[in-house]
Amino acid sequence: MTNSRKGEKPPTAAAVDNSRRSFFFKVGAGVSTALASTAVMAGAVPRDPDDPALRAALLEEEQALRKLHRAFEQAIDKGAYDDVVEMFADKAEVLFNGGVFANRGDGISRLYRERFRAGKTGKRIEPAPGFELDAALQQERIEVSADRLSAEAVFPYSIQAGEPIETETSLAGMARLHGEGVRTWWEGGVYKVSYRRDAVDGRWKIGRLEYATLARADYRPGRTYAMPISVARLSATYPEDPQGPDALVPMS
């Protein structure tokens, strides 16, 4: 399931206007003066957390981040991996399956444009039967810093993940003709996200994203049952693995 209506183009990073400029427009004239001063203050001296103007501004930032995350999910759901990559800051990093993919133009691009695309990974699917997240883990949490230059968030996810079937058999080659030849499974967990405001254009960007996976199952939509599966952690870095991470996360 997706949030977009039929025929509606999913919002892209550029289309999601989470900049401070749009913020002022949306808040309206009545509070613009107060928020303008808040904006001017952003990044300067911390404000009183009980300041109503600050609280309103923070709520507005939360909404902007929620919107950014929806855009991220929709883009990845549609396989619009180029748009996904544009949502990251230049010096961002993604932790995925034991690997650290660093920098938007390098590791993160490799992760989404190559690994995710090849594995048809990221499409939202309903949780595998029996693997639904606890209610507490289904809650979204967003905390915006008082200076509104950074934020931390947690969002639940339930996605299809996969990897190409590694064989040069004709079966796989033929399956690739119609876009298959990929082993897929269900994966659920939470995104742990750090955002930071871009110094140049004032937009929120993803600075760090961790796929904190809580469960994996051999589930595909339509099935009525699922069994847990294990998936090998990434074990080789780029360029040994052409789609690999820049570094490996030590086993805890």
Place this chain on the structure above:
Amino acid sequence: MPMRIPMHRYEYTKLTPEQIGRALRATENGPTSVSEFSNVLAGKTLRIVTNDGPVLEYSFGANRRLTLSENGGSSVSAGYGELTLNQMVFFSHMIPGEQKGYNVFIDQGTNLVTVFEVWFSSGIVQLEGTPNEFTLDDREVQRQIYFGYVDNGQEPPEKLHHYTNRIAGKGLYWKQDTGIETLELYASVANTNFVELTRHIDKLSWVSPSDYVLVNDNTFIYNRTEVEFSGIHTCFVADLFKCEQVGVRLGFNENDELEYYMFRGTGKVVGQLAYLEPFDEHGLVPMFAQQNPNPPKGARTTYRPVRTFRWMSDEEVHEAAERRTVAFASGPNNVPQVVPSGHNMPFSDILVGKEFTLRFDNGGPVRDYRINDKFKLQYRDHSENVWREADYRAYEGADNLAWFSHILPDSKPRASVQVAVDFTNGLATSIESHMGTPYYGNETTYRAVFGVVEMEGIEPPLYTRHHFTDELVGHAFSWSYSDQLTSMHLYTTPHSMSWTIFTANQTMGAQWCSPCIYVKLRDGVYLFCQNEEACNGVQMIALINTNISHDCGFSFNGGANGVSLSTTGGIGRHIGKFDIAEYYGPKRGMQA
């Protein structure tokens, strides 16, 4: 004379556009036909409007000449041929001076039209920008299908002819008025398995991309283009009530002769396979569109494996084999496989503790075996009288029937054996495999040898043997090697088969084919062996037990990375059967 060289081994001439253009001058007067042309269009003018395609304005004169204006352009004159089938009228023509033409099917009852634009010398580039980039052969006929209607000034119809999956799984025998006979097994929404019963001496089956268009419940329009072979195009409309067809054949045959003729044919439904897609899936969208919503003109889902298969000499392959020959390694570090993967059958210890001799007929090999381990055996070939040790894997393919394989160490060319030993009946069959064919060093060759097992307590028969069989011919089984990798095997002829890959919703999709052999071990228990010839050279040698709907076996292949012997096997489902055995076998004496 029928062809003798298999289509996938034949070296078709790379005809140039100039050669093709010169040959096509012969089409300016239209196609020929053994049957008398019909004449319902003479004197008429038609304006055909198509969806996302051209507007074709035709005037049909006497003597099978027409004029055509495309999209309001200037008129051209061409010869045409016309045949009717019930309410359908089909006409075909080429455009003089161009390497293209049209095959047009008109339903006179509904005024709905299906138009095939056909052309040569496409210049279409595939795998563009990759090291394997190639351009389609100019002789390969391209086609683009447009659905439309005859515009008589009426409101455009809401429903047009459309793609369909309702022909999928059906098989037909056809005999044209030319005397040409074919078996056409439509075991995919995008391909055909076709057997040339008169054009080819060995009656092997091959695969070509196809389109299936539904006119009404008993009428469909069909085409196939023998891409990767001669590139010739066959297109017809068929009535399944009466099993009759009218159509056209256009293209260059193996002798580079231009064929452009229309035909009538009669046929027979020979069976139906189940098709496994959801019941609300009607195949209205061609398969390639699932991946590409804006496919280029002429796009079709075509497997062209030989284009990326790198030729290696026997010596190159053997050098690679000397560097690396592995058996039953399952991981990147050549970790021995001790547990079967996917849905394969379990490895068996049926041979452990046994000593026996396999003696094959007609001077075939004689090998002694002594086996004390589940994964390692010792054998001695009487031709060299040296005990050797080899890794092996065995299954119990049927009760008290061992099915095992191992490499023949130090062999040149590198060889392996796959052996069925029936301890109940004292019979043995070995598939003797080695690297290299007359065509590629990195393909495999196989042959079956039949004999007996000599062992204490077994009295082997003198005359009874396992033997080649056609009992599987016509049957189709899906084989699920894992939950996410399933292939349907269709045993098309006594000496060939095809395999079909399912799409995500289990529609039968991409196909390819190869020669093969079938051996009967017991009722319901068979050996099946094929090499993916002119494809990737990989050999599959499986024991099929239809009683338990399971197969298990081995895969043997070699190339730049050395030679490898591994295991394979899957859960089967019987998908159906075509009654086609009567079309095979030697002709009786005095038969033409």
